[in-house]
Amino acid sequence: MQIHDNPTLKAEARNLNFYYGEAKALKGINMPIYDKKVTALIGPSGCGKSTYLRSFNRMHDLYPGNRYEGEIRFFPDNTNLLSPEVDPIEVRMRIGMVFQKPNPFPKSIYENVAYGLRVRGENNKRVLDDKIEHALRGAAIWDEVKDRLQDLASNLSGGQQQRLCIARALATDPELLLFDEPTSALDPIATGAIEELVHEL
Amino acid sequence: MQPMTTEQIRSLIAKGKAKDTIFQALGIFCLGLGLLVIFLLVGDMLLRGMERLNLEFFTSFASRRAGQAGILSAWVGSLLVMLVTGLAAVPLGVAAGVYLEEYAKRNWITDIIEINITNLAAVPSIVYGLLSLGIFVYAFGFGQSILTAGLTLALLILPIVIVSTREAIRAIPAMIREGSMAVGATRWQTCRYHIIPYAMPGILTGVIIGLARAIGETAPIITIGALTFIAFLPPVPFTEMSEGVSAGLFDWVMSPFTVMPIQIFNWTSRPDPAFEINAAAAGFVLMVMVLSMNAIAIYLRYKMRKNIKW
Structure with missing residues (x-):
């Protein structure tokens, strides 16, 4: 570029x-x-x-x-x-990653995004709610999941799961975000959405 | 090579299908044989013990008269021993399994430990009985108590718990672990929030299979000196034991006891054939206990696995 x-x-x-x-x-x-x-x-x-x-x-x-x-x-x-x-943990705290295959945790949508924050000791519900909404908006998936944050992440489609993983990485404000072929397991429409998203970020 | 004619293809398929049918028939026969034996065993016990299977049988202590003897102290003893066994074996076994899978470096020491854990599962149970007689009964002074029996059986099922924990952890895809570590989690956070919860259905299955094995064990319990004739229950916490002395919360663990298999063994060794009816009835109750434990395991596994998809 x-x-x-x-x-x-x-x-x-x-x-x-x-x-x-x-x-x-x-x-x-x-x-x-x-x-x-x-x-x-x-x-x-x-x-x-x-x-x-x-x-x-x-x-x-x-x-x-x-x-x-x-x-x-x-x-x-x-x-x-x-x-x-x-410490590699310090490195990972500063640098986020999205993997080749969507790998949401078998927990709720909310808990998937909250995880990075919980690891950092954040347990205040209001702060979590705010940051999770912000991250989900950032990953362009908020409108699709806002009414079912407590649903299991594994019920989402592949493209949605991958955007959820992006939200999970965004939630902790990483200084650098690594994407390892995040669209290789997705169909062309989901791929387009994620490519657009990366540009917006 | 010439392409095959339709007839040749058809005769080839027919041959293959004939083998299919033979194997299927053989499989059904073997399965049926196994089921038949179990049904005959359980049915026979049920029929012979039927006349004794009433409420009184469950609420009476052992007695010299076969018609009045019951299994109260035996089933209470079995349940309490299982409680101690579970409380001791689960935390130890899960911690050991998690350590070996998630923390331990792969080298010759862990290889030796791995081989030996598998070997431990094959050690005859009487050897555990001898070990506990020396350690728990004499060296630690726990005596012939529920605590001793529970710890002995915990040792017995520990390898089962460890192995099932490790297998359950291995079934978790590496990408889940990586996903957790990638946001900056420590090993413990990864275990606490992901590995242990996702391995739980497998761990529980192993625990219950272990407990189902332990509840039927006779040899090690006899070795540590469980009573064969007992006409009292362990003290219930905070109730009066004797004049002005009330039982502490954990007094029951030091109480003498008996368990179901010992009661059955005791009855079958009596000369009076009337006791055989009692033995059959108690055997049936023990079978029901084991089968219901397995049923609980299947139910829990089903319920917990429903939410875990990768």
Whole structure:
């Protein structure tokens, strides 16, 4: 995409290598990510897009045998996201993620969006209500679910579930939001809606 | 290769279908045989014990006269022992299962622990009885009490609870765990809000299967020295035990007791054939207890799984 008016740097990969055990999956990636911009990664399947993306919120730390080399600098505080001294939970608190397949929790729509806030210790009903409405509006799904917030999220359609997952990620105001092919499991109409949504964000 | 003619295709399908029919018939036969044996066993017990199956049978203590003997102390004892077993085995087993699945690193130590937990499930129950006789009865001084019996059976079913917890957790897709971790949750938050609740139907099933096994155990309970003839109930909390002494909330756990299988064993070993009727009746009651536990397990699993879809 084109970049106008000196955008601020939000994150930067520097000589990033990544290994699944012995297998080297990412080789020397250098790449800037700008604040308030959409940066899109394209490439054939298996080329490492997901692996790269999942390095940003340290998802690889959940599984044994994975290893990072190099740095991902995160601004404005210039933290190295990959440093062993940085707690992956802190990283995930700041960087949200939406996955390839919609993965709502088998709970109510309300609780799905509330979860990120509850994890942060927010239990005040009024604050939760407000933030949940805001997040659902942000994910362009509020009008469809406002009358049935207590329904199970699994009763929603695939496209709605994915927008719910976006709302779940938005609710905690992440500084950076990672999308891992969020429309690959969806039909063209739902895909269009989500692509439009990403532009609006 | 020549393409097959219609006749050849038809004769091929006919051959396949013949095998289908044979296998189906065999399956129905085996299933029927199994069901028949159970029905005969339960039916036989019911028929022989019928005359004793009245309210009095449930509200009378053991007696030297077969016609007056009942299972009051036995069924109360069985229920209380199951209560202690459940309270001890569930938290321990679930915690161990969650730890092994969600926290423990995969290395040779966890591999050895894993193999041994599976092995523990196969240890003969009398060995647990001997173990508890040494540890709970003598070393800890719990005596021949409901507490000792409950803890012994808890050890017995612990592997079942751990294994079913782990299997239930493994059935939860990785993307749910990732979804939780991705918003910044800790491992414990993920377990507390997601893993344990979603694994609950599977855990409960394992717990009840374990309890159903425990309620029928005789050997370890005899080993730790349960009474075979008992004509009193454990003290009910806050009631008067003797002049001016009222029972504490947990006094019942230290009480002597008997359980259903021991009562049955005791009656079958009497020379007077009249006691055999009692044994059959009590056996039927025990079967009903086990079957209703399984029914509860199926109901709970159905009810809880309804809301859990990925």
